[in-house]
Amino acid sequence: MSADAREFELIRQLFVRQIAARSDVVLGIGDDAAITRVPPDHELLTATDSLVAGTHFLDEDDPASVGHRCLAINLSDLAAMGATPLWASLAIHMPEADEDWLKTFADGFFSLADRFGVQLIGGDTVRGPLALTVTVQGIVPTGQAVRRAGASAGDLLYLTGYPGSAAFGRLHQDSELASCFFFPEPRLSIGQELRGLASAMIDISDGVDSDLGHLLHASQVGATLDIEDLPVIHAAHAKLGGESVSELVLFGGEDYELCFSVPPAREPGLIQRAESWTVPLTRLGVINDMPALQWRKGGKIFSVPDKTFEHFSDS
Amino acid sequence: MSADAREFELIRQLFVRQIAARSDVVLGIGDDAAITRVPPDHELLTATDSLVAGTHFLDEDDPASVGHRCLAINLSDLAAMGATPLWASLAIHMPEADEDWLKTFADGFFSLADRFGVQLIGGDTVRGPLALTVTVQGIVPTGQAVRRAGASAGDLLYLTGYPGSAAFGRLHQDSELASCFFFPEPRLSIGQELRGLASAMIDISDGVDSDLGHLLHASQVGATLDIEDLPVIHAAHAKLGGESVSELVLFGGEDYELCFSVPPAREPGLIQRAESWTVPLTRLGVINDMPALQWRKGGKIFSVPDKTFEHFSDS
Numbered sequence: 117m118s119a120d121a122r123e124f125e126l127i128r129q130l131f132v133r134q135i136a137a138r139s140d141v142v143l144g145i146g147d148d149a150a151i152t153r154v155p156p157d158h159e160l161l162t163a164t165d166s167l168v169a170g171t172h173f174l175d176e177d178d179p180a181s182v183g184h185r186c187l188a189i190n191l192s193d194l195a196a197m198g199a200t201p202l203w204a205s206l207a208i209h210m211p212e213a214d215e216d217w218l219k220t221f222a223d224g225f226f227s228l229a230d231r232f233g234v235q236l237i238g239g240d241t242v243r244g245p246l247a248l249t250v251t252v253q254g255i256v257p258t259g260q261a262v263r264r265a266g267a268s269a270g271d272l273l274y275l276t277g278y279p280g281s282a283a284f285g286r287l288h289q290d291s292e293l294a295s296c297f298f299f300p301e302p303r304l305s306i307g308q309e310l311r312g313l314a315s316a317m318i319d320i321s322d323g324v325d326s327d328l329g330h331l332l333h334a335s336q337v338g339a340t341l342d343i344e345d346l347p348v349i350h351a352a353h354a355k356l357g358g359e360s361v362s363e364l365v366l367f368g369g370e371d372y373e374l375c376f377s378v379p380p381a382r383e384p385g386l387i388q389r390a391e392s393w394t395v396p397l398t399r400l401g402v403i404n405d406m407p408a409l410q411w412r413k414g415g416k417i418f419s420v421p422d423k424t425f426e427h428f429s430d431s
Numbered sequence: 432m433s434a435d436a437r438e439f440e441l442i443r444q445l446f447v448r449q450i451a452a453r454s455d456v457v458l459g460i461g462d463d464a465a466i467t468r469v470p471p472d473h474e475l476l477t478a479t480d481s482l483v484a485g486t487h488f489l490d491e492d493d494p495a496s497v498g499h500r501c502l503a504i505n506l507s508d509l510a511a512m513g514a515t516p517l518w519a520s521l522a523i524h525m526p527e528a529d530e531d532w533l534k535t536f537a538d539g540f541f542s543l544a545d546r547f548g549v550q551l552i553g554g555d556t557v558r559g560p561l562a563l564t565v566t567v568q569g570i571v572p573t574g575q576a577v578r579r580a581g582a583s584a585g586d587l588l589y590l591t592g593y594p595g596s597a598a599f600g601r602l603h604q605d606s607e608l609a610s611c612f613f614f615p616e617p618r619l620s621i622g623q624e625l626r627g628l629a630s631a632m633i634d635i636s637d638g639v640d641s642d643l644g645h646l647l648h649a650s651q652v653g654a655t656l657d658i659e660d661l662p663v664i665h666a667a668h669a670k671l672g673g674e675s676v677s678e679l680v681l682f683g684g685e686d687y688e689l690c691f692s693v694p695p696a697r698e699p700g701l702i703q704r705a706e707s708w709t710v711p712l713t714r715l716g717v718i719n720d721m722p723a724l725q726w727r728k729g730g731k732i733f734s735v736p737d738k739t740f741e742h743f744s745d746s
Binding site: 148149150152156159168169192193196197199203207239247249334 | 457458461462463464465466467468469471474475476477478479480481483484485486487507508509511512514518520521522524552553554555557558559560562564566568569571573576578580632634649
């Protein structure tokens with residue numbers, strides 16, 4: 117084994133330590149491939165997302181946050197399908213084996229993984245500019261995954277939590293809201309509870325406007341919504357005022373809340389379910405047959421073709 | 432959509448174009464996660480490998496080669512388990528969307544994927560230093576995956592093809608052997624035929640010494656093998672002489688041939704199977720109870736604790 121190989125072997129050792137051992141993992145880390153079992157009457161879900169230093173996080177960010185986030189953003193994709201996560205694979209690109217950084221990174225990664233019973237089953241560790249790629253696999257009962265397509269005119273649009281908090285926390289160094297950016301919580305149990313209730317769902321990684329737009333586009337429907345109906349982040353409102361806060365909600369990313377549609381007949385069931393949630397739920401409005409997402413403010417209607425708030429500021 | 436988002440949307444469009452549409456893919460690219468079906472009585476296999484510019488390939492390398500290799504090295508991992516590949520996910524990190532590079536890269540990727548019926552089901556495209564991470568998923572009938580562990584004393588060691596060819600082709604710019612480096616062939620059908628025959632198997636990505644060492648270590652056995660029994664790359668032998676060629680075979684990587692053990696009773700079955708293979712098969716020797724891999728040359732025995740040939744040169 118070369119010095120280089122030995123150095124990277126050290127990294128591998130850090131990641132074989134997970135205590136959680138799922139019974140559906142026949143063979144985990146250490147062979148050419150992992151072997152797992154998908155239960156009968158279930159479909160397999162797979163999502164892949166990368167975090168790159170300089171693009172998605174800063175070199176000086178807490179490595180525990182990077183470890184948490186690279187898994188959380190993938191778990192959020194499974195949450196948005198109503199899936200139960202099972203396994204993860206992790207590719208680490210590092211300029212050199214920085215053991216202190218890696219230990220803290222692994223703490224962040226495994227702390228989240230263990231909380232949701234997700235087992236690390238493989239990956240790769242190679243020399244290169246710092247970047248992390250995670251692939252997660254999960255399951256849903258056959259036919260029950262909630263897709264982006266599926267919303268119909270008349271369905272009601274709902275949103276969990278306070279999107280914009282992550283962007284506000286990071287930009288304005290608000291210690292409480294910064295944790296929304298550095299340690300986002302994937303809404304897995306809510307996503308699972310929405311199977312059979314939601315007609316379409318997406319997670320909010322790029323801001324409400326962009327991601328809700330994707331849901332409506334995939335479903336070939338539209339919506340005209342009131343800016344005033346967006347959930348208000350009180351700390352941000354106090355500091356920035358209403359207009360800038362709406363901007364954060366619509367265009368601030370990295371929150372990983374869920375946005376979904378519900379047919380009116382199922383709304384009572386949703387309300388009942390949501391009573392036990394610790395995360396607030398906001399009704400945004402009703403889906404229509406228009407081919408676009410429009411925002412209403414002070415009686416006027418604005419389209420938002422780009423990720424900029426100029427259209428609002430001009431008014 | 433911002434200019435940045437638009438640029439990367441272009442990339443995504445290049446990768447939605449695959450014609451191959453597997454019936455076990457319920458939902459492919461375009462939602463938060465892909466939905467697939469694993470057939471009953473099969474186990475799922477998952478492997479992840481990265482290629483980073485400057486570490487595993489050069490910026491000036493043919494992008495078709497990079498596209499081929501990032502998938503091939505993963506398919507080779509499935510081959511080494513005896514698996515049938517089904518699906519792939521691809522994370523692309525790029526400093527900027529270079530459409531020409533990406534088109535040729537996609538050609539290389541899909542040319543290999545289509546040949547083995549592998550469908551791209553998802554991934555991520557983000558800004559960052561050039562790197563590719565692929566996760567492949569495949570299946571084997573339950574319990575039939577061939578692992579690294581499983582070889583016993585008395586089993587016979589076999590090797591496909593001519594490891595060292597890729598290193599020779601790349602280092603000495605031999606146009607014929609360079610294709611072994613730039614377009615390695617994953618030994619998928621051979622791997623699948625070895626289910627029920629091989630007691631243990633690994634693919635040769637880092638050289639015969641290192642990877643065979645992993646197989647023996649996982650199986651808790653050893654072997655004492657003759658350098659002279661290694662397959663001879665004739666073009667390399669003519670140019671470099673015997674000693675340097677042995678060095679290439681033992682320590683040259685990136686060939687992705689298969690190395691496996693077979694119980695003596697199954698050897699006739701192996702010989703019969705291999706008659707239809709276009710890839711040569713070499714018998715390296717017999718597994719013993721020693722805890723190490725040793726090489727014999729001219730009646731002397733050498734251990735190779737490091738990836739250097741000093742031990743041989745000193746003799």
